[in-house]
Amino acid sequence: MSSRRSTYQRIRRRETRSPRSVAAIILAIVLISTFAWLAVEIVLGMLNRPPILVAPSVMATALVEITSLPAASLVGGGLVIALTGWAFIALAVTPGRRGRHILESTHTVILVDDDVIASALARHAASAAGIGLDQVRVTVSRKRVEVRLTPTSGILLDRTAVLNVVTDELDSYQLQPTLEPPRLSIAREGKVGA
Amino acid sequence: MNSTNRFANRLLLLLVGLTAVVLGAAAIGLATSPALAEGWDEIAPGVLTGIETLLQGTTATQSSPNWFPAGAVAVLLLGIVLLAIFILRQGRGRTNRLIVNDAVKGGTTIIDAAVAADILNEVLSRQPGLVASHVSAYKVHRTPILSIQVTCRRGASPQIVGDIVDSSLNDLEIFAGTEIPAVVQIRGGFRTRHTAPDISIPA
Numbered sequence: 262m263s264s265r266r267s268t269y270q271r272i273r274r275r276e277t278r279s280p281r282s283v284a285a286i287i288l289a290i291v292l293i294s295t296f297a298w299l300a301v302e303i304v305l306g307m308l309n310r311p312p313i314l315v316a317p318s319v320m321a322t323a324l325v326e327i328t329s330l331p332a333a334s335l336v337g338g339g340l341v342i343a344l345t346g347w348a349f350i351a352l353a354v355t356p357g358r359r360g361r362h363i364l365e366s367t368h369t370v371i372l373v374d375d376d377v378i379a380s381a382l383a384r385h386a387a388s389a390a391g392i393g394l395d396q397v398r399v400t401v402s403r404k405r406v407e408v409r410l411t412p413t414s415g416i417l418l419d420r421t422a423v424l425n426v427v428t429d430e431l432d433s434y435q436l437q438p439t440l441e442p443p444r445l446s447i448a449r450e451g452k453v454g455a
Numbered sequence: 456m457n458s459t460n461r462f463a464n465r466l467l468l469l470l471v472g473l474t475a476v477v478l479g480a481a482a483i484g485l486a487t488s489p490a491l492a493e494g495w496d497e498i499a500p501g502v503l504t505g506i507e508t509l510l511q512g513t514t515a516t517q518s519s520p521n522w523f524p525a526g527a528v529a530v531l532l533l534g535i536v537l538l539a540i541f542i543l544r545q546g547r548g549r550t551n552r553l554i555v556n557d558a559v560k561g562g563t564t565i566i567d568a569a570v571a572a573d574i575l576n577e578v579l580s581r582q583p584g585l586v587a588s589h590v591s592a593y594k595v596h597r598t599p600i601l602s603i604q605v606t607c608r609r610g611a612s613p614q615i616v617g618d619i620v621d622s623s624l625n626d627l628e629i630f631a632g633t634e635i636p637a638v639v640q641i642r643g644g645f646r647t648r649h650t651a652p653d654i655s656i657p658a
Contacts, residue, residue: 265636268595280459281461281468293539299531303524325499328485336486339486340483344479349468349472350468350469353469366621366639370639371639371640372641394609394610
């Protein structure tokens with residue numbers, strides 16, 4: 262049983278974080294293309310054939326004389342390269358949350374997409390407020406739930422009742438990571454003829 | 456659910472990122488610090504002539520062949536092969552066998568993942584709150600784990616959908632006579648927006 266728990270633990274961790282596969286695969290393809298091009302250039306150089314783009318010896322000379330380039334273009338180029346690198350480091354280090362929550366279950370691991378939670382809460386909010394589904398907007402992020410209602414013009418909304426219903430429903434899911442109590446906002450302008 | 460080596464993914468991103476930051480910082484340094492630029496101008500030409508003689512490779516003027524360019528090509532090809540393996544290893548870990556029980560006297564009982572998939576898909580397709588389901592099995596820590604992905608209708612309660620899947624799985628476990636570790640994914644997704652709101656589940 263304990264091995265199953267550790268397996269479940271691993272799944273919970275993996276399924277709520279990004280694998281960064283897309284970024285890694287794109288980067289690997291770019292590296293493969295660059296390596297292949299460099300290899301071809303070196304072979305062409307060995308055979309004394311004309312290069313595809315730049316001969317290796319020309320590359321080396323350019324690198325040596327890099328200080329003769331205008332300072333502005335060196336700084337600009339360096340900045341672009343450094344910022345790209347910084348973006349890769351950020352991708353490598355940040356968790357990359359996947360917009361999912363874990364639903365309490367003893368038997369299995371249940372992962373729920375945030376938009377499913379949002380649409381379920383929206384339906385409860387709409388029925389509690391007595392308005393249409395299209396007058397409710399719910400957004401669910403990792404820690405927060407925001408409910409925005411557009412009342413029907415001339416009809417007062419029971420703020421506490423809606424909030425209670427949404428809070429109770431959310432509490433019943435027992436989601437991980439825990440969501441803060443929902444925030445409710447009611448649009449000042451009502452919808453006419455709804 | 457798959458066995459993608461996420462550490463390797465992040466390590467590749469980190470190494471390339473660090474290299475790029477160092478190179479970019481070096482370029483900026485050469486442009487802004489005269490001392491650095493002077494040092495570069497002093498050292499670089501000497502390094503270049505050294506590399507140049509190496510890169511000339513097996514030209515007619517040389518008596519003995521120079522292996523440096525060939526070595527560089529070999530290193531690049533090795534890099535290409537490693538990166539190709541890296542790409543191909545993404546997203547694997549699926550398995551066809553869900554249960555392998557060799558504790559049975561005189562033989563082994565094997566239940567294919569397809570059996571579980573057929574049964575669960577059939578049961579779940581009758582649920583009005585669900586639009587679609589997809590069942591497959593993956594190996595995690597060498598144990599097969601059933602992956603159940605369900606797409607639910609707009610407004611369906613994740614709690615109720617979770618219970619439905621859970622009880623279907625329970626039935627399957629009774630049928631199979633053993634526990635089946637499983638992961639359930641409840642998705643809304645694109646199709647949800649084009650289906651009617653769920654009215655079958657009381658609010």
